[in-house]
Amino acid sequence: MRNQRPQTQDSGRVVVTGIGMATPLGVGKEAFGRRLFAGESAISDIKSFATDSFPSHLGAEVTDFSPRDFISLKNLRRMDRISQLTTAAARLALDDAGIAVNPDNRDRIGILMGTAFGATDVTVHLTETLIKEGPAFVNPILVPNTVLNAAAGNASIELGFRGVNVTVTHFAVSAETALAYAIAEIRRGAADYILAGGADIISPFYFEALSRFYALSPGDGKTEAGRPFDRDRNGMVVGEGCGILCLESRESARARGRKPYCELTGMGLGSSPTAPTQWPTDPAGIKRTIRHALDHAGIGPEDIQAVSAAANGGRILDAVEAAAYADIFAGARAMAKNGPAITSLKGALGESFSGGGMRACALALSLEKGALPPTIGLLNPLSPLAFVRGKTKALPIEHALLAGISFGGTYVYLVFLHCRE
């Protein structure tokens, strides 16, 4: 009884008209797309802090980024790194959509951001001051940035949009949930344009915590690398960055004469009881959520040509996700091998938890271009699914799935539809 098919009306149909990115593969969709579709990886030795005392040294860092290109000096002084990346990506998404914020439209432009961990750098700094020096030494200028919705707030101050403004923080599905919320808000008519995506950053404390949770490659002490869906995968490689889509109704895009990248036609949100911080081991919850998303879009598994997977090189996650696809798509087609092309961009971007924003941008580019980038680091696939390996696969895509899977057993799937007009 969940997910009755929505009536199709232009005003209820949500399209993507802008892409904004500040990522390890580049800032802006052009730089990002060039490297992504060329099959490049952004993973290399971490440069922003020393990793000598850790077993892991790799990460996908945003290096080629100058905040001054995007942010006024007045506001930049108050912004931490996650706010800078978010504001830059939000500005790029607005520009790409051809939207100039002005007094007539600013109250109808909103932002829905996902962040798993927020400004871990600032929060740790503030906590350390409080513990070592006492309350009188806590710098009030740091306080606002420790709050998880600070990046969306800072972006709104710099760019001047005053509509709906919400931050989702649910671990590895933060960005996918923000996108689902944004789709619902456009359908409800709560805003004309919504910037939706996710941002997280690498900080020394964050890296140390992941390392001590034994989440990072090389978990088995062998070679450190990001290898989503590979038989020899041994943990994730940490990433960071921000990706933001500009969403609006199809009616609005048409009236403005904008050709959308794609349409977002379905969403599924679900969960399965899972121990806190553990990855789910049973694919049932993933499968149920995919079916909800497909029902919501009014299509079946046989209609999907491409999947942007959540797999990050983790032992459990990648296996359970692959098992879910084998079940979902094998039923639709005789052989799983003939099923949709599957790729995980976390081989190129690392795991940044709210990386669903960057992956959503990449998938929008894929639908526009008719090409799916490869899973970097995948040499020996763990199953016979149609993984994209080595180089970008040219592929006309009608429907694609964006996968969001989090530890703790939370799932969000979104259906992307190619726009012909």
Added chain:
Amino acid sequence: MYQNKRIVVTGMGTINAIANDIPEFVRALAKGSCGIREIDLFDTTGYRCRKGGQIRNFLPRSFIPEEFPLKSLKRMSRADLLAFAATLEALRDAGLYPLPEAMKEDMGVAIGGGSGGLLEGESFYGDLLQKGSKKAHFSRLSSVYCASSTDRIATYLGLLGPKITLMTACSSGATVLGYGRDLIRNGQASIMLAGGVEPMCRITYASFNALKSLDPDVCRPFDRHRGGLSLGEAAAVMVLETLESALARGARIYGEILGYGVTCDAHHMTSPDAQASGAIRAMQAALKDSGLGPEDIDYINAHGTATTVNDVMETKAIKEVFGRRAYAVPVSSSKAMTAHTLGASGALEGIVSLVALAHGFMPPTINYRDPDPHCDLDYITEGARPATLRAVLSNSFAFGGNNTTVIFGKSPHGSAGHA
């Protein structure tokens, strides 16, 4: 597409500085109890203020039954425990505990977060600084983030529906009520547990202390000599479902979630826009979403933090939205009783609004002494006032310039209330 199903509240649960459950909360709101006293959860030496709305003698075992093993309780943060306890009360109150197996598939949880497990986080960090990385137990970080409460509630209850954790600072608890309603309307769930949680912790206390926002005494919303806010802690959770399903199972209905609006000031991270544009637009958006006009609102549960700026700004916003009717609609701030419970406050004050509708009284603004010429509305300063209400508007404004207004309507199905 968007189906305008009517969404009602059939269960509520709360723990806060003036009550350990809903019946106690109803009595405390009617009486005008003040929960703001000296804090003993941590040492307040060196702070400008020593008071807060702390929950006293919180013994998780007296709220959480034996079927949830002690082992899992031990790993939960104070925030997780408070949220879980309030959720169990809300389910019991809705007649849904033990939870029927068939309901689990389409039931989800939406939690508005605040400081999450920072109380435990700061204790971990203290260990880390003292003992070094090798000896500190990083597993203690597993309940530091707000989503931990959502995950634990869903996992312990065996739910299969959506899990949402929102963070819009002091309006989180209000925003989840609106999005929770919409998840049911959009067909993503049949029942949503929606609410907010905020634990008292040193980092948050120190942050507000550094911003000089705390009143060293009890907070006095709308009073001429108000000196800032009092920080508090709370969990507040509601059971949301369609009117149809509530009627089908013969559930008691507290009221209806008629509409909500979310806006942003785009002005300053911690200070509200004195022009009140964001607050005005949030109220207007909520009215529009509800299909109501200012003439339909009978009571306003204000954000009313008792900071100099907020109370003047909010008064101005109410006048702008309600016009001449502003003087005819009673307004009160329950924060003088519960203190400001940040991420939980929107949901806690949602409960206050539903109590007002279901029990027929408007709770007072306590601690009030001297009128402020800039705050000249009817703030219900002489004790709770009986009233038959049709609709209540509740405001929540936040860091980041976030504003959320939620409007609640009386039960579409006769009166509700606790015996």
